[in-house]
Amino acid sequence: MSAELSVTENEAKYLKLIYRGQCEESTKVRTTAVAKSLGVRPATVTEVIQNLSEKNLLWHRRYHGVELTKEGIAEAQKLLRKHRILEILFTDLLKYNAQRACNEASKLDYRASRSLINAICKAYGHPEICPCKKVIFSDPKCKKK
Amino acid sequence: MSAELSVTENEAKYLKLIYRGQCEESTKVRTTAVAKSLGVRPATVTEVIQNLSEKNLLWHRRYHGVELTKEGIAEAQKLLRKHRILEILFTDLLKYNAQRACNEASKLDYRASRSLINAICKAYGHPEICPCKKVIFSDPKCKKK
DNA sequence: TGTATATTTTAGGGGTTCCCTAAATTTAAA
DNA sequence: TTTAAATTTAGGGAACCCCTAAAATATACA
Numbered sequence: 266m267s268a269e270l271s272v273t274e275n276e277a278k279y280l281k282l283i284y285r286g287q288c289e290e291s292t293k294v295r296t297t298a299v300a301k302s303l304g305v306r307p308a309t310v311t312e313v314i315q316n317l318s319e320k321n322l323l324w325h326r327r328y329h330g331v332e333l334t335k336e337g338i339a340e341a342q343k344l345l346r347k348h349r350i351l352e353i354l355f356t357d358l359l360k361y362n363a364q365r366a367c368n369e370a371s372k373l374d375y376r377a378s379r380s381l382i383n384a385i386c387k388a389y390g391h392p393e394i395c396p397c398k399k400v401i402f403s404d405p406k407c408k409k410k
Numbered sequence: 411m412s413a414e415l416s417v418t419e420n421e422a423k424y425l426k427l428i429y430r431g432q433c434e435e436s437t438k439v440r441t442t443a444v445a446k447s448l449g450v451r452p453a454t455v456t457e458v459i460q461n462l463s464e465k466n467l468l469w470h471r472r473y474h475g476v477e478l479t480k481e482g483i484a485e486a487q488k489l490l491r492k493h494r495i496l497e498i499l500f501t502d503l504l505k506y507n508a509q510r511a512c513n514e515a516s517k518l519d520y521r522a523s524r525s526l527i528n529a530i531c532k533a534y535g536h537p538e539i540c541p542c543k544k545v546i547f548s549d550p551k552c553k554k555k
Numbered sequence: 556t557g558t559a560t561a562t563t564t565t566a567g568g569g570g571t572t573c574c575c576t577a578a579a580t581t582t583a584a585a
Numbered sequence: 586t587t588t589a590a591a592t593t594t595a596g597g598g599a600a601c602c603c604c605t606a607a608a609a610t611a612t613a614c615a
Contacts, residue, residue, distance in 0.1 A: 275602070296563055309603055311564055316601090328563055328610050358503070359529040372521045381514050384504040418572070441592060454574055456593055461572090473581050473592055 272320070274375045277344050278303065279313050280322065283333060284341035289399065293330045346402040347382045348374040349395035354385050356396045363396035383407040417465070419520045422489050423448065424458050425467065428478060429486035434544065438475045491547040492527045493519040494540035499530050501541045508541035528552040 272280065282302060286294040296314070300307045318325045322337035333341060351370035355361040361369070386392070386407050395401050417425065427447060431439040441459070445452045463470045467482035478486060496515035500506040506514070531537070531552050540546050 273601070297561090305602085306604060307563065308565080308605080313602080315564095355526075355529075358533055359526075361529070369523060369526050372523065373518050376517045376521060378514060378517065381500070381504075384500075384506070388503055420573070442590090450573085451575065452592065453576080453594080458573080460593095 272317075272322070272340060276313060276317055276320075277375045279310075279317060280333075280337065280341045281344050281348065283323065283331060284338065284345065287331075287333055288338065288341075295330060342402040343379075343404075344374060345399075346404060347377050347379075349399065349401045350382045350386050350389075350392075351377065352395045352397075353389050353392050353401075357389060366396055379404070379406065417462075417467070417485060421458060421462055421465075422520045424455075424462065425478075425482065425486045426489050426493065428468065428476060429483065429490065432476075432478055433483065433486075440475060487547040488524075489519060490544075491549060492522050492524075494544065494546045495527045495531050495534075495537075496522065497540050497542075498534050498537050498546075502534060511541055524549070524551070 279299065282299060283294050286292050286298075296307050296310045300310045303310070314323065314325055314331055317323050317337070318331075321334055322340055324332045324334055348367075348370045351374055352363070352366040355366035355369055356363065359366075383404060383406060386401075386404075391403075391407070391409050393401055393403075424444065427444060428439050431437050431443075441452050441455045445455045448455070459468065459470055459476055462468050462482070463476075466479055467485055468479055469477045493512075493515045496519055497508070497511040500511035500514055501508065504511075528549060528551060531546075531549075536548075536552070536554050538546055538548075
């Protein structure tokens with residue numbers, strides 16, 4: 266029973282960004298880079314990172330980078346699964362290009378329920394790759410048959 | 411140029427509720443009823459109503475009810491259009507029932523962009539009635555041809 | 556190896572939004 | 586007209602997110 270602290274929508278944005286950097290691009294995630302990317306000041310990034318750290322979603326070594334914990338990775342993957350399934354919906358149904366689909370998905374992913382995402386996933390044949398060729402994480406609750 | 415103040419997601423919830431009461435059920439919208447409906451205290455409702463009133467979205471006569479202004483009605487209809495188009499998506503694509511579609515739509519409607527909604531509207535042939543038989547307001551920017 | 560420069564973190568605030576309780580006030584009903 | 590119900594004020598509080606200025610640390614290069 267991991268007294269799972271909830272993640273705010275803003276924190277979710279950080280998690281997705283950090284995950285992409287750390288796990289998909291293998292770059293060292295730097296405070297300043299995150300700040301530029303999100304349009305806030307470095308001090309703000311440090312603060313949010315400290316909150317995420319208190320929630321055990323990442324590991325923070327002062328003046329060095331951050332590293333997502335197992336829980337942080339799991340949370341980021343849940344979020345990115347939602348994001349990418351929504352991208353599939355928008356490219357398939359609405360013929361959006363990858364960029365636009367990503368934009369719209371970013372506005373909704375955090376709010377989309379797990380069951381909604383799984384229903385969409387099923388409707389589109391359990392896709393494994395999103396429009397920008399990244400992997401779509403699977404959900405054990407999302408039955409293929 | 412109506413220096414249009416933005417509406418928070420919570421305020422949007424109030425607007426939708428008040429619109430349904432006032433315009434679709436012709437009931438007098440009472441503070442206590444809203445409070446029960448949203449699970450908050452009456453004093454909280456009064457406060458939010460005062461904010462909406464300052465944004466010129468409704469008219470508040472102390473100790474009597476509220477009445478949406480023209481701007482309030484327009485805003486509520488924009489929100490409900492989004493809500494109902496999303497309901498169409500979920501019932502058509504995912505075979506959700508009206509109730510469930512409404513639940514999911516409630517989580518996303520506020521965040522869905524106008525253009526996304528119009529794209530979905532087009533994809534589903536510009537529906538005019540939502541799953542629970544309410545009217546789907548039209549958007550002049552949503553071209554039928 | 557120092558020292559200058561860049562990066563990051565702390566300290567100290569501020570604003571918004573949403574919520575609450577308790578005490579008034581006003582309305583409506585008996 | 587009194588009383589009960591509904592509503593509003595008054596006065597707080599907590600969560601979040603953001604900022605500037607100053608301190609601490611790391612890094613890069615003479």
